[in-house]
Amino acid sequence: MKQKVGLLATGRxxxxxxxxxxxxxxxPLFQKSVQYAQKHYARFYFYNAKDGLLLPDDTLExxxxxxxxxxxxxxxxxxxxxxxxxxxxxSPEDIVVSLHGGKVYRDHLEPILEQKGYRYEIPxxxxxxxxQLAWYDEKLNN
Numbered sequence: 001m002k003q004k005v006g007l008l009a010t011g012r013x014x015x016x017x018x019x020x021x022x023x024x025x026x027x028p029l030f031q032k033s034v035q036y037a038q039k040h041y042a043r044f045y046f047y048n049a050k051d052g053l054l055l056p057d058d059t060l061e062x063x064x065x066x067x068x069x070x071x072x073x074x075x076x077x078x079x080x081x082x083x084x085x086x087x088x089x090x091s092p093e094d095i096v097v098s099l100h101g102g103k104v105y106r107d108h109l110e111p112i113l114e115q116k117g118y119r120y121e122i123p124x125x126x127x128x129x130x131x132q133l134a135w136y137d138e139k140l141n142n
Contacts, residue, residue, distance in 0.1 A: 002094060002095050002096045002119070003041075003042040003043075003094060003095050003096070004040065004041050004042060004095070004096050004098055005041055005042055005043050005044065005045070005090055005095045005096070005097055005098070006033075006036075006037040006040070006041040006043070006044030006045070006097075006098050006100060007044070007045055007046075007047065007086065007097050007098065007099050007100065007101075007109075007120075008030075008033050008034070008037060008044055008045070008046050008047070008100040008101065009030075009033070009046070009047060009048075009100055009101025009102060009105055010024075010025045010030060010046050010047065010048040010054070011025040011026070011027035011029060011030035012027065012066075013025065013026045013027040013030075014026065014060075014062060014063075015062070016062055017062065018059055018060060018061045018062070019059065019060065020056070020057055020058065020059055020060075021046055021054050021055070021056055021057070021058050021059075021060060022034060022056050022057075024060045028133060029129060029132060029133060029136075032133060032136035032137070032140065033100050033136065035136070035140055036136050036139055036140060037100075039140070040098075040139075041098065042095075043089075043090075044056065045086060045089070047082050047101070047105065047109075049065045049066055049067040049070070049078070050063045050065045052078065052081045052082045052085055053081075053082045053085040053086050067104055067105060068104060075107075075108045076108055078108065079105075079108035079109050079111075079112050080112055082109060082112075083109065083112040083113060083116055083118075087116060092116055092117035092118040092119070093117075095118070095119075096119045096120065096121060097113060097118050097119070097120035097121070098120070098121055098122075098123055099113070099120050099121070099122050100122075100123065100124065106122065123135075
């Protein structure tokens, strides 16, 4: 059976000093996604606009960059970089990827995941932020 591996978005709310990924992002949505990933995935990774793929122990410095400012070509290059790096850690034959994060990111990650042969799911597809928070609360309390 294939293992489930999480690929999680980070968040806009950040600390103003360097810290590990797990502590650097402070939004409730990010914190709940981490709690969920720790309980439900064999392993999990993060992605952000600045660095691409991140490991949970990576240390980040404060930054101000959003994928929303990227051109279409920059988004495609960014997504390829994220998945090319992800592929160094995870083989498509061994896992199912659970993709967490907004459509602005997913629209560019999904085609590359497919191209590289990854099976993936989007557990909260179509849910707004409030609905995502409720989804996490329900799953974490069961």
